[in-house]
Amino acid sequence: MHSFASLTVSDLWIERAERDLCKGLSFSVQSGDVVRILGENGAGKSSLLKVIVGILSPLQGQIVYSGEDVTVDRRFLQQDVIYLGHSSGIKPQLTVIENLRWYCPDASPSALHEVLESLELIDHIDVPVKKLSAGQARRVALSRLWLGKKTLWLLDEPFASLDVRGVELLEACIRQHASVGGLVLLTTHQDLPSLSTRDVALLS
Amino acid sequence: MAFDSLSAFLMMGKHGVYVWSAYGFSALALIWLVWNTLSTRQKTRNILRKRFVRSQTR
Amino acid sequence: MTYFSFVRAEFLVLWRRKQDVLNALLFFVIVVVLFPIGIDSSSEFLTPAASGIIWCATVLAVLMAVDSLFKEDYRDGSLEQLVVCGLSLPLLILLKVIAQWLAVILPLLVIMPLLGEMLYLSSASLWALMVTLLVGSPSLFFMGVIGAALTVSIKQGAILVMLLILPFYLPVIIFSTLAVKAAQAGLPYSGFLAMLLAMSLLSLVLSPFMTAIAVKASVN
């Protein structure tokens, strides 16, 4: 499904609101890796993901994605990434299916149906998202992972407000993605025994 | 000197009120600007000095 | 996400929020109605003042509509997604503004003959007024959207947007009212329309880039 991909971050310095979050952070991720970013609250886990995806700019450092230097222009990386932040980016006025058609216009109806079936959203397909519960809305956002054919996943607290079943589904999904050569970076306080993860620690 | 006496200078013909009120307002505004600038400068230094002293004693 | 699916979603959201557009329209009508009631309802006052009244009301209604353009997206996180989706952000903003413009200005043009009648405008000058609206209003949207993007992270940003953006609307109001007055006097007014068109085109070219800078700085 994916050709070989890699993400290399070297000597990254991040400053937010007059605070140094990263001082010369370096790490590298390759196809098949699931990397957990560890750190206390406020250590800059979310900021690190935002820097990688291009919402924030680092003070200095270099970001290389699959051999291409994307430090200045993140376009190449952004075409191959799914980023899920604290707020999921799902429009509450639109229905479940409309949201998915917006984000993943290429997905075939059968694929859409299958994913919504497995996420137990199939009964709510024509319900505006604002009428769903928080957990269900989260599942709508996560269903992009199944549908969008992108290599790099940057997930900020993906397990928040998911029930046990949802966590299982997501773990399975991440495992599957890694096994076909995807890259996953996630922040979570949860232990993920079923996933073989590597950790990157942010010291505060 | 375009005026014969000090009182003529202050009267400015019949326009003394206008001239002196315009200059008065301008002077007030400019003095406020200078005061604001210098006091901000002093305040910044005081704040920073306090902060540095506190971090040294800790 | 593709440009097409983005536009489709934009129009769907606008359709779901049609109450907002209706509110802006009602606000516009009420502001217009205030003038005959508050100042003078005779045709001697209203006919020459009509274009100014309608343009001032339009400006306020547009600012209200534009101010909310990014608010929802900022709150639900889809603004972030627009920044990182790999598509050109200025182009997405351009599409978004065009969609909003259609949703606000088209209904406004539809009720314009009614208001023209209420303010005793002759049909020739009503035409001139509608043309100035059509040609001039894009620049209102494109300039307003910069202010909206700058203040999207502030809770009570509406007043600030007015303070920031209203001075820039001055030329548009002046050119349009002059055009309508020229039409009322039977003079040619195409020069003013050309000015309005030039302003709209200039803001169309520059504003998406400025707004993109502002959006990127706001979503962090």
Next chain:
Amino acid sequence: MRWVWFHKLASPKWFYSWSNFWALPVFCFGCLCLAIGLVWGLAFAPEDYQQGNSFRIIYIHVPVAMLAQSCYLALGVASFVFLVWQMKMAPIFIKAMAPIGAVMALIALVSGAIWGKPTWGTWWVWDARLTSVLVLFFLYMGIIALQSALDDLVLANKAAAVISVVGLINLPIIKYSVVLLETLHQGPTFTLTKKPEMPPEMWLPLLCAVIGLYSFVAGLVLWRMQSEILMREHRSSWVKQEVMENGL
């Protein structure tokens, strides 16, 4: 090598010590020039044959109005530089300049209005120049309000720069439009520009006051920028040394 000074200017530390040296002399020179110009203009310049002594307001009104526009020009250029080259000093300059520009525009408005009363018989005329200075004042206030409303420093920098650049592009259009509006309306009976030429004993003090005010404002800006630099760079060691060792 020729650009060395420019790159140095971009470094807050270098700029701080540079401005430490220049601010006071520039400011004092400005005060002196301004004082000479004003005393000369108020007491020694000949009376205007048309407006009488009320024309003496020109010696504060014109310099201040020029400064109000020049400050905005500088603001706009600095913003453009910031948006294109991300120069660190530019937002500091914007932050320091905006309040000064606002005060200048305000003085220009008030002194203009006071001048208008004896000349036109009314405090306010929708004259093109008065209107455009009023708009200028609104622009300054908008920038200041925006900066104080945004807590995030990065965002506040960008926001002020964006709105200043947009203002810089728009100002000529605004000016053109109000001039157009005025020429199509009935103009005021007396205009300030009708007079053919000023004699040198009238415009020399004006020139002196203009130069003085420019220099005065330059000194103020340097001081304001110094405070802003100290605040923003408070984590670097040179600021600590500067604050702890060199008192005022």
